[in-house]
Amino acid sequence: MEMKSFEIFPKDPKKTYGLMELVEGKSPIVDKEPEDTVFTWPHLFSIEFLAVLITVAVLLFLSMYVEAPLEQVASTATTPNPMKAPWYFLGLQELLVYFDPWIAGVVLPVIILIGLMLIPFLDVNPKGAGYYTFSERKFAVSVYAFGMGLWLTLLIVGVWFRGLDWNWYWYWEKSYVHKPLLSGLRDIPVIITGVLGVSEFAGKAIADLIMLAYFAGGFIIPVFIFRNFYKRLGLLRYLITMGLFLLMVGVPIKIGLRLVFSIKYIMVTPWFKI
């Protein structure tokens, strides 16, 4: 009797694949390098369980000592002073000092959210994914830190340094004594009209031009100074990035103008003021 050669997995001519090799292991590995992965149970689950325990313990402990506030029953007859929003919105409320409500409360938050959503499409730097680095993405991290720093600063000012009539109160000052209301805020168009002795219309036009110059300069100058930055982004991405960047930088500029030069509005139109 003839001995047939015996194969465990005979090759099938109809198939384009076949079993190449058997490797010793305890479980199947798909799309992974060997030894790269561990079982979720227990390695990840134990960490998550620990996070649950710690979080719940901290919450229960704190909740025994930190009472949720409950003030007098709601009444439209008495208005509290200062009137404060929840702490996470005090950054916006602080902006109300420097901007009209439609900018501080609506337009800026919407632009911030849209800007945040656009980040992945504006950041074309392929480096720095999956690890912490500053040197490989200086611009991105700096801009984020600047924005967050600005936000936190406004928030902290709103939470701890604002008292009666939304005036600045250091914590050692008497929080129940009213401060004199600041007056003498002026608009840039009025200042221009006064200093240059031109007509009111010309004053407004010059103020509009200053605003235009800020944005035009902000868009055009970096094209020549940071040539590579512009080339890497391309025109559309560059315009969106710089637009968001100029708006972000514009916020502290406006705050500075108000604090240092007592300026209320930069630009005055019949419909809105900035």
Add this chain to the structure above:
Amino acid sequence: MNNLWSRFSNWITSTPVWRAVFRHGYEDTPRNRSFIPFSNVLYHLHPVKIRKGALQIRYSWGMGCISFLLFIILTLTGVLLMFYYVPDTRRAYQDIKDIMAVVSYGDIIRNVHRLSAHGMVFAVWAHMTRVFLTGAYKTPREFNWMIGVVLLALTLVLSWTGYLLPWDQLALWAITVGTKMAAATPFIGVDGPFGPELGMRPDNDVKFMLLGGTEVGQNALLRFYVLHCVVLPLVVAMLLAVHFWRVRKDGFSGPR
């Protein structure tokens, strides 16, 4: 005795009922370790195996996990609070007083709910910062970053709608400040640029829609209650499902 126990447990674990509920044994084998996330609806968000790099707390800060946990705690404590709270301006404030003073563990439940809400705002923000600093939003995770930004906004809105419910001075005036800003929205607010030009009045603009009236009253309380307890949690839960699903599809960003 020992023999009796092992015979008994062998019989229990071999019954069809036991085997229908517990699909796999407890024995520590790779097969069972695979089955745990694989056969459990709560755990199936997780993959069976995970890259070692994804386990590093110093990389992930665990803040996404804690945000979700706080959302669950908020849902559970929120449901408990709903048993005792009626969104009626005549009794809402008294209901909160009762929760704080009369209801068993009511003060703890409300305190945990409030602290979790503050904690969730912080945790979501920290999670976003971590994702930014590790560049985890880069290809192919752009879409998940966008979902995340929406979830951040919804977290803030959820927290804010809950602020009105105690119906105390803090609540009333915080919501008054907030809705005043809504009235200043360009085009669709009566005090906003181009609002009056487009026919906005105090009784038809976006603030009116939000409050169900021209000032914060019974309609506003009911609207905020329904938004806070039903609409927004459902929307967040759906977006969370997409958010987690995309993490699985796109892979974890962590170090290899």
